[in-house]
Amino acid sequence: MKLTLCKQNVNMEGKAKQILIADDEPDILEIIRYNLEKEGYEVHTAKDGNEAIEKAKQLYPDLIILDIMMPRKNGVEVCQILRTQPSFQDTLIIFLTAMSDESSQIKGLETGADDYISKPISPKVLVSRVNALFRRVTSKEAGKTLQIGNIAIDPVKFLVTIDGNEVILAKKEFELIYLLASKPGRVFLRNEILTQVWGNEVIVGDRTIDVHVRKVRQKLGIDCITTVKGVGYKFEI
Template sequence: MEGKAKKILIADDEPDILEIVGYNLEKEGYEVHTAKDGIEALEKAKNITPDLIILDIMMPRKTGVEVCEILRSQPLFQDTFIIFLTAMSDEASQIKGLEMGADDYVNKPISTKVLISRVNALFRRINPKDTDKLIRIGEITIDPVKFLVNIKGEEMILAKKEFELVYLLASRPGRVFLRNEILSQVWGNDVIVGDRTIDVHIRKVRQKLGVDCITTVKGVGYKFDA
C-alpha cells in the first residue's frame, strides 16, 4: 500500500446507518467520521477535509443537496468526492445532484456491500489532492499561508491570481498543466475568460519572478521547472 488512510465523512440522521456503514468502511481501512445532520456535516467537513463525503439527502437542519451546494461553492471542496444516499429514485433529483457536482448515487435501502464497492471503485482511480503546503523548489519558496514568494532571499508579493497560478504550477514541478486545467483550477469551472488571459498572467508572473521557471509547451500548456 501507500499514503495515509482516506478520510470519509458520512452524514445521515439514522444512527444505525452511520454505525453499520461506518464499521464496514473502517474495516476497509478508511478513516471514518460521522455527522448526524447537515450543519454538523458542514462543520466536520471543514475541520477534517475528507476525501469523500457521503450525504444522505433527507437530513435535519440542512439537506444533503444543500450541503453539497455549499461545499461545492468553496474552492477547498472543489475536488472532494461526494456520494448521495437517497430513497428518492426519481430521475429529476438524481440529475440535479449529479449536475451539482455529486459523483455518484446510492439508493436506499442501502446495501452496505454495494456502497463499499462503489467507494472502493471511486478511490481506485483518484490520486489524492495535495494539501496547501509551503512549496520549496531550489531557490524559490512559495508560502500560501503568508501569501509570499521568496526568490533567493528576496520576498515579493504577487496578486491573487498570479499567486494561485504559480502555486498551481509549482505544486507539481515539471508536470504540464493544460490551459483548461489552469482555467478550472485558478479561475473556476464556470467562469468564462478570454484566451489571452492566462498568457497575460503568465507574463506578469514571469516578469515579477525574474527567474525563468515557467516553460511553455506549445499546444499543450505550461509547466514549472527548476
C-alpha cells in the same frame, strides 16, 4: 480491528483517507462506519447538514457521503454550499437517497455529486463504489498539473510556470507550493506542513517553513501565499 491499507484508501503521505458520513439515522451511520473502517478508511460522522458542513471545514475529508433527506440542511444544500468554496471543488461527494426516480438522481449529480447510492444500502455495494471512486481519482491525478489562474504547477517536471514563464524552485520549495495550491483557500497548519513536506523523521523547526515561504514568494513574484498568524499558511490569488 485490522485495517487493510490498499493503494486507493491511503493518501500521498501513506495515511488512511478520511471519509465524512452525514445521515440522521444512527443505524445507517454505524453500518457505513463499520464497513468503511474495515476497509482501512478513517471515518467521521455527522447527524445533520449543519454538523456536516462544520466537520467538513475542520477535517477537509477526501470523501463526503451525504444523505439527501437530513434535518437543518439537506444533502443537496450541503453539497451546494461546499462546492462554492475552492477547498471543496475536488472533494468526492456521494449522495445517499431513498428516492429512486431519475429526476432526483440527475438533480443530485448536477448539484456537484460524483455518485449516488440508493437506500436500502448494501454495505458491499457502498464499499465497492467508494473504492472505485478513489481508484478513478488516483489514476486521474497521477502527475496532475495544478492550474490556478495564471499559475501552472507540474509535479512530474517539478516545474512552476506563470503566464508560461518558468520559475525555478528547489525541491522542498516546490513541494511546499504544490501542497498549499492543492487546496486553494484551505489553511494548512504549521505542523501539517512540516509533516507533509519534510516528513516525521526529519527534525526541522518552524523557522524552516518561514524561510521557504519567503523564498517561494520572492521567486514567484506574486502574492499567492497568505500567512494566517499563529496558525499556518494558505494559497490564494
